[in-house]
Amino acid sequence: MTNSNNDENKSLTKQNEEVNTTKAHEQMNVLDDTWAELSQDWQAQPTPKTDIQALLKQTRRRTYGAKFCFALNVIATLSLIVVFIYGLIDNQLGDPFNTYIGLGALISVFFVYFEIKIRAATWRQLCDSPDKAIENAVIACKSSMNYMRMTKYSFIPFLVLVNWFIFAIEETTEKSIIPPLLFVNGFMLVMFAIFEYLHRKRKKQYQQLLQLLSE
Secondary structure (H helix, E strand, C coil): CHHHHHHHHHHHHHHHHHHHHHHHHHHHHHHHHHHHHHHHHHHHCCCCCCCHHHHHHHHHHHHHHHHHHHHHHHHHHHHHHHHHHHHHHHCCCCHHHHHHHHHHHHHHHHHHHHHHHHHHHHHHHCCCCHHHHHHHHHHHHHHHHHHHHHHHHHHHHHHHHHHHHHHHHHHHCCCCCHHHHHHHHHHHHHHHHHHHHHHHHHHHHHHHHHHHHHC
């Protein structure tokens, strides 16, 4: 009886092992089938494509904006030169004002000169060909980054100059210079923060365009 019971137990144990093994194989097959279906679905998903026309419009719009800003900078520089010459001839604006306008015009001339070098080199390379839409966008974005970097550097001499001017006219006025100092420096700080934000945004866009170009 004991041997018979042992044989039955061994037989049952073996059957259970076979059943468990079969179930495990079935579960693995189900997982493999599920993974295969997911892989096929993922591969079947459409790959996002670059909207060439939208990219061309964006590059064209930024180019027009850059040309508009360049025109404004040229007009502002010429205006400063005219005011400086008028101040020297009329001799009624005062030495601090003439010095401020003269140095401002000089800084502005250097700024416009380097802007011409940055912009002109870029505009010569741009075209409306759809085949070069991504390349043109990369060139325009890099030009914008260089312009913003130069603009941020230009804040330093202008900030020094405008603070010097406020202290220089302190002797000719009885009003406190604290409000204009706070206003001017606060305004320059806000403008610097805006250009810093735009510069970082262009850097991010530049990296994205490089990735598209390498695909």
